Amino acid sequence: MKENHIFRMALLGLTTIAMVVTMYLIFIWVPTEYEMGVIQRIFYLHVPLAWLAFLAFFLVFIGSVMYLWKRQEKWDVLAHSSAEVGVAFTTLFLITGIIWAKPVWGVWWTWDARLTAALVLWLMYLAYLIIRPYTADEQRGARFAAIVGIVGFIDVPIVALAISLWRTQHPSAVIFEGGLESSMLATLLVSLVAFTLLYWLLLTLRIAIRKDEVELKRLKELRD
Amino acid sequence: MRFWRKVLAITWKDVLSEFRTREIIFSVLVFTLLVIVIFNFAFGGGQNTIQMVAPGMLWITFTFAGVLSLNRSFIIEKEEGCLEGLMVCPVSREGIYLGKMLASLLFMLSVEVVALPIFAILFNLDISFQLIVITLLTTVGFVAVGVLFSALAINTKAREMVLPLLFLPIVVPLIIAAVEGSGLALSGESWGEIASWLQIIGAFDAIFLVVSFWVFSYAIEE
Amino acid sequence: MSDSIPLSSGVEVQELTKTFGNNRALRGIDLQVTYGDFLIIFGPNGAGKTTLLKILATIMKPSSGEVRIGGLDLKKDAEEIRRRVGVVTHQTFLYNNLTARENLEFYSRMYDVAEARQRIHEVVNTVGMATRLNDRVSTLSRGMQQRLSIARALLHKPDIMLLDEPETGLDQEALPMLWQALQNEEQKKRTVVMTTHNLERSLELGNHLVILAKGKIVHEQTGISPDLSTLRKVYEETTR
Numbered sequence: 013m014k015e016n017h018i019f020r021m022a023l024l025g026l027t028t029i030a031m032v033v034t035m036y037l038i039f040i041w042v043p044t045e046y047e048m049g050v051i052q053r054i055f056y057l058h059v060p061l062a063w064l065a066f067l068a069f070f071l072v073f074i075g076s077v078m079y080l081w082k083r084q085e086k087w088d089v090l091a092h093s094s095a096e097v098g099v100a101f102t103t104l105f106l107i108t109g110i111i112w113a114k115p116v117w118g119v120w121w122t123w124d125a126r127l128t129a130a131l132v133l134w135l136m137y138l139a140y141l142i143i144r145p146y147t148a149d150e151q152r153g154a155r156f157a158a159i160v161g162i163v164g165f166i167d168v169p170i171v172a173l174a175i176s177l178w179r180t181q182h183p184s185a186v187i188f189e190g191g192l193e194s195s196m197l198a199t200l201l202v203s204l205v206a207f208t209l210l211y212w213l214l215l216t217l218r219i220a221i222r223k224d225e226v227e228l229k230r231l232k233e234l235r236d
Numbered sequence: 237m238r239f240w241r242k243v244l245a246i247t248w249k250d251v252l253s254e255f256r257t258r259e260i261i262f263s264v265l266v267f268t269l270l271v272i273v274i275f276n277f278a279f280g281g282g283q284n285t286i287q288m289v290a291p292g293m294l295w296i297t298f299t300f301a302g303v304l305s306l307n308r309s310f311i312i313e314k315e316e317g318c319l320e321g322l323m324v325c326p327v328s329r330e331g332i333y334l335g336k337m338l339a340s341l342l343f344m345l346s347v348e349v350v351a352l353p354i355f356a357i358l359f360n361l362d363i364s365f366q367l368i369v370i371t372l373l374t375t376v377g378f379v380a381v382g383v384l385f386s387a388l389a390i391n392t393k394a395r396e397m398v399l400p401l402l403f404l405p406i407v408v409p410l411i412i413a414a415v416e417g418s419g420l421a422l423s424g425e426s427w428g429e430i431a432s433w434l435q436i437i438g439a440f441d442a443i444f445l446v447v448s449f450w451v452f453s454y455a456i457e458e
Numbered sequence: 459m460s461d462s463i464p465l466s467s468g469v470e471v472q473e474l475t476k477t478f479g480n481n482r483a484l485r486g487i488d489l490q491v492t493y494g495d496f497l498i499i500f501g502p503n504g505a506g507k508t509t510l511l512k513i514l515a516t517i518m519k520p521s522s523g524e525v526r527i528g529g530l531d532l533k534k535d536a537e538e539i540r541r542r543v544g545v546v547t548h549q550t551f552l553y554n555n556l557t558a559r560e561n562l563e564f565y566s567r568m569y570d571v572a573e574a575r576q577r578i579h580e581v582v583n584t585v586g587m588a589t590r591l592n593d594r595v596s597t598l599s600r601g602m603q604q605r606l607s608i609a610r611a612l613l614h615k616p617d618i619m620l621l622d623e624p625e626t627g628l629d630q631e632a633l634p635m636l637w638q639a640l641q642n643e644e645q646k647k648r649t650v651v652m653t654t655h656n657l658e659r660s661l662e663l664g665n666h667l668v669i670l671a672k673g674k675i676v677h678e679q680t681g682i683s684p685d686l687s688t689l690r691k692v693y694e695e696t697t698r
Contacts, residue, residue, distance in 0.1 A: 080451070132405055133405075135405040136405040139402050143388075143402065146397075147393070152391065152458075155454050155455075155457070156388050159388060159455055162447070163381065163406060163444070163447060167409070170443070171408055171409050173436060174408070174409035174436050175409075177412075177433075177436070181416060
């Protein structure tokens with residue numbers, strides 16, 4: 013218990029430092045992009061968010077497979093917590109996409125391949141989170157969610173493929189293309205590291221909260 | 237051999253039951269026609285507009301018809317505890333999946349066999365062989381995941397709601413490919429033009445037949 | 459399916475547990491039922507009777523522990539076990555839109571019953587339903603549906619019968635029929651496991667009794683003494 017706490021505090025400290033550095037790089041250090049202007053800086057948040065959403069859903073997949081195989085609650089806790097964090101990051105990804113699109117293209121939403129795919133994933137994993145309360149007991153909920161977590165993740169590459177092919181037939185605004193200057197690349201990489209730390213932190217916190225929830229429920233039942 | 241006899245026995249009793257009640261095919265067919273007529277009003281009557289929206293219309297209709305008929309698929313198994321009856325039979329859970337999947341496939345194809353010509357007549361479109369192949373393969377994909385989620389939804393508190401919530405996002409690639417492919421097929425394109433869409437549909441079918449086959453037992457287990 | 463009687467068609471349960479989330483439905487069940495025994499599982503509501511029976515019927519998976527039925531491991535040979543088990547619960551497992559015959563034909567195929575036509579006639583005669591064979595199940599009375607359900611469970615000549623509270627589902631007519639069918643059907647010896655909440659009646663049938671409370675066996679006896687008052691006392695003490 014105590015060790016866990018120390019670990020979490022260390023992770024929190026590390027994440028804070030990394031985030032502050034990232035913010036400095038994004039808003040002060042990195043030069044403004046020539047064509048898009050200041051709005052392009054949102055790119056350094058937008059891309060890591062996409063990477064994290066993917067990472068989170070990959071962990072949902074791992075947790076789901078392991079849960080169906082081993083039937084240990086910890087795998088379900090991992091999958092469920094990761095899905096919540098993943099949906100939060102996907103939401104932010106969509107929001108940053110919308111904010112970016114408006115000044116650059118004059119519209120809030122463009123059916124850009126990446127944004128569209130993210131929207132589909134967002135709906136898919138919302139369904140993952142929604143299914144649980146609809147089931148009679150927790151284990152069934154966990155099992156059903158695991159099935160959705162597996163089927164959903166396997167669907168991701170097919171969704172991406174179908175949407176990118178669809179995009180080439182109906183071209184519309186592409187938000188970002190082309191190479192990066194070295195200072196931009198450095199900023200992006202630091203930002204990726206910082207956000208991965210953030211994901212890790214949020215995941216451990218969520219898992220800890222989940223454990224407390226389970227413990228509380230157990231105590232409550234003991235009292236009844 | 238024994239395995240397939242049991243699979244077909246499950247399919248056959250669904251077909252027999254459907255003959256008696258006409259619950260699925262008939263009602264879904266009427267629903268399909270209603271949707272087609274309503275779309276006609278929603279998009280106005282001009283032939284140009286119809287040409288443009290026809291593939292989308294077709295697949296929205298078939299998707300919702302699919303949700304409707306898949307929802308019914310496990311309801312007869314839930315009455316009188318028949319699903320438990322199947323589970324105590326000496327057949328693997330995968331056998332139950334295949335039996336139910338084939339029955340659902342038959343029901344959806346029966347609806348489409350009637351709906352597609354009516355659709356073509358009402359909107360003055362030509363049905364090509366390409367369109368038939370696309371419809372057939374897409375329907376296989378629909379039922380492959382649909383039966384899995386239908387079995388899952390039947391054990392939840394809001395089964396009519398849960399199925400579309402799970403089913404629709406998963407079949408997005410299938411719908412995209414079917415709409416695009418049908419659009420090309422309706423404007424008389426050759427196989428070469430449609431190939432990439434057919435590949436997506438085929439990949440979806442193959443992957444999700446296998447995945448659903450393997451995870452089905454977790455959906456019905458208690 | 460084979461007609462030869464397996465060497466051991468008993469039921470062995472070791473340290474069986476089943477949990478639903480925080481609810482521990484079964485907390486370590488140890489049980490030995492020898493071939494030919496009639497085991498009665500008695501207990502208050504929520505004691506875990508149905509859970510235990512569902513595990514034996516291979517519908518539910520145990521959380522931990524070993525189960526062997528007819529010498530076969532439940533985890534490895536579930537399909538082979540299903541071949542040898544017949545299940546009757548308060549639900550009939552019959553399809554309402556099909557006729558009695560179609561239902562029995564369907565289950566004959568599922569159980570690989572040889573000479574299905576003849577076997578169907580045998581079982582419907584046993585339960586006295588021969589005249590209603592071509593009627594749809596939905597047109598039959600509840601009692602007749604239940605009798606048909608017994609016929610369904612007997613189709614494949616199971617060595618082991620699992621009965622989940624048959625008195626709840628079966629009416630006054632069907633119940634004696636079930637007992638008779640169990641005893642007379644070809645004079646075949648079989649193992650029976652039955653859950654019940656009717657102690658008096660079941661004592662006449664069984665020769666092995668188990669009282670289940672809060673997921674544990676609190677009392678067990680073989681060779682049942684007809685002394686009901688002693689048993690009542692035991693029951694009240696153990697389930698309190």
